[in-house]
Amino acid sequence: MKLSVVILNYNVRYFLELCLRSVEVALNNIESEIIVVDNCSSDDSVAMVKQLFPSVTLIENKNNYGFSQGNNIGVKHAKGEYLCILNPDTVVAEDTFSKILSFSETQSNLGIVGCQLIDGTGKFLPESKRHIPTPKVALQKLIGNSKNYYNNNLNPNQIGKTDILVGAFMVLKRAVYNEVNGFDEDYFMYGEDVDLSYKVLKAGYSNYYFGETSIIHFKGESTLKDKIYAKRFYGAMEIFYKKHFKSNAVVSALVKIVLSLASKRSLVEESEELTINETLVISQPVDEQLKHKLDGTVSFSSSLKEIPSHTQIVLDANSLGYKTSIDYIKSSNTSRQNTYRIWLKSSNFMLGSDSSVGKGEVISF
Known part of the structure; x- marks a missing residue:
C-alpha cells in the first residue's frame, strides 16, 4: 500500500465529513487507506463516519488522548509506505496527494513534506513553512519580529527545504515516523509538529515545503485562539526547549521568563467584519x-x-x-x-x- 491518511477528530463532525469527501476523491488511483481516530467526541462524528464512510478504518478512543497520542494510535494501524497526518478541518485538492507523492519519490533522504495552507478567506498561512524556533527566534517573535520565525526564503508557490512543518498536513514515510518514535506524547496539543519536524531533522533527513498544491485549513475549528490557547501553546514550547535546547541556568531562566510573558497574551488578531450585500x-x-x-x-x-x-x-x-x-x-x-x-x-x-x-x-x- 502506498499511502495511509490518518485523521484525528474531536467534535468537528461537519468539517470531518467535508474533509473525508475531498480525501476520497484525491485518493482515486492511489493504493491507499483512510484511518479516522476519534478522541471521544460528544457530537455524532462516529455515527456519521460509520454511516457515510464504511470503508474508512474508524478507531473510537474512550478518552481524549490529545493530538500526539491520538495520531500515534492511528499510525499503529497504518499499512502504507507513506503517511499523511491530516487535520479534520482541512479540504484537499484532487491532485494534492498525487503531486506530493510524485515529488517524494524523486527525493533521497526524505523527511517530512508539507504543502501550501490557506485559511477560509484564501489567506496564505505562514506556518506552512517555518524555521527552528530557537529561544532567540521565539523572543524576536514575541516582540513582533517574525522574520526569522517563518521561512520567507521561499515564496508560497515554491518548492524547497524548510525546517518546520505544520501538523495539519504532513506527509512522510512510515519508516521515518517510526524511526523517530512518532509524535512525542509529552505534548497533549500544540508543539508536537515542531518537535516531530525537529526530530526528523536531527535524524539526518531533509524536510520540504511543496508549494505547488494548496489545501484549506479552517484554523480555529479544532480550538479557538484565546489566552487559554496561548498558555497551552507556550507551555508546549517550554517542553520543546527543555528537550532540545538544554543549556546553562541563565538561558533556561530567560526562556522561562519569555514563555511566561508570552502565555499571558491573547494570540487573537481581531478581523474586520465585512458587510455582505x-x-x-x-x-x-x-x-x-x-x-x-x-x-x-x-x-x-x-x-x-x-x-x-x-x-x-x-x-x-x-x-x-x-x-x-x-x-x-x-x-x-x-x-x-x-x-x-x-x-x-x-x-x-x-x-x-x-x-x-x-x-x-x-x-x-
Missing part, C-alpha cells in the same frame, strides 16, 4: 429547481467571473470540484471583499470561516 451560489450547471425555490433571496450562477464585491460566495463542491474551489478562494484573496462557503450539496450543508482565528460557520439544511 448578497449571497451567490456557484454551481455547474445551476440547479433550476433550487433556484426556483430560493428565488429572490439567493442569486445563482455557473460562472466564477465578474462577481461583485461584498458577496457571500457559496461554492458547490460537488459540481465545481475541490481544486477549483480552493484555487478560486485563494486567487480571490487579494481583494478581501467577499466571504466564502463550501456547499456539500450531497449532504445538504455548507461551511466556511471568515478569519484564521475565529470559529467558522456551519449551516445544515
Whole structure:
C-alpha cells in the first residue's frame, strides 16, 4: 500500500465529513487507506463516519488522548509506505496527494513534506513553512519580529527545504515516523509538529515545503485562539526547549521568563467584519429547481467571473470540484471583499470561516 491518511477528530463532525469527501476523491488511483481516530467526541462524528464512510478504518478512543497520542494510535494501524497526518478541518485538492507523492519519490533522504495552507478567506498561512524556533527566534517573535520565525526564503508557490512543518498536513514515510518514535506524547496539543519536524531533522533527513498544491485549513475549528490557547501553546514550547535546547541556568531562566510573558497574551488578531450585500451560489450547471425555490433571496450562477464585491460566495463542491474551489478562494484573496462557503450539496450543508482565528460557520439544511 502506498499511502495511509490518518485523521484525528474531536467534535468537528461537519468539517470531518467535508474533509473525508475531498480525501476520497484525491485518493482515486492511489493504493491507499483512510484511518479516522476519534478522541471521544460528544457530537455524532462516529455515527456519521460509520454511516457515510464504511470503508474508512474508524478507531473510537474512550478518552481524549490529545493530538500526539491520538495520531500515534492511528499510525499503529497504518499499512502504507507513506503517511499523511491530516487535520479534520482541512479540504484537499484532487491532485494534492498525487503531486506530493510524485515529488517524494524523486527525493533521497526524505523527511517530512508539507504543502501550501490557506485559511477560509484564501489567506496564505505562514506556518506552512517555518524555521527552528530557537529561544532567540521565539523572543524576536514575541516582540513582533517574525522574520526569522517563518521561512520567507521561499515564496508560497515554491518548492524547497524548510525546517518546520505544520501538523495539519504532513506527509512522510512510515519508516521515518517510526524511526523517530512518532509524535512525542509529552505534548497533549500544540508543539508536537515542531518537535516531530525537529526530530526528523536531527535524524539526518531533509524536510520540504511543496508549494505547488494548496489545501484549506479552517484554523480555529479544532480550538479557538484565546489566552487559554496561548498558555497551552507556550507551555508546549517550554517542553520543546527543555528537550532540545538544554543549556546553562541563565538561558533556561530567560526562556522561562519569555514563555511566561508570552502565555499571558491573547494570540487573537481581531478581523474586520465585512458587510455582505448578497449571497451567490456557484454551481455547474445551476440547479433550476433550487433556484426556483430560493428565488429572490439567493442569486445563482455557473460562472466564477465578474462577481461583485461584498458577496457571500457559496461554492458547490460537488459540481465545481475541490481544486477549483480552493484555487478560486485563494486567487480571490487579494481583494478581501467577499466571504466564502463550501456547499456539500450531497449532504445538504455548507461551511466556511471568515478569519484564521475565529470559529467558522456551519449551516445544515
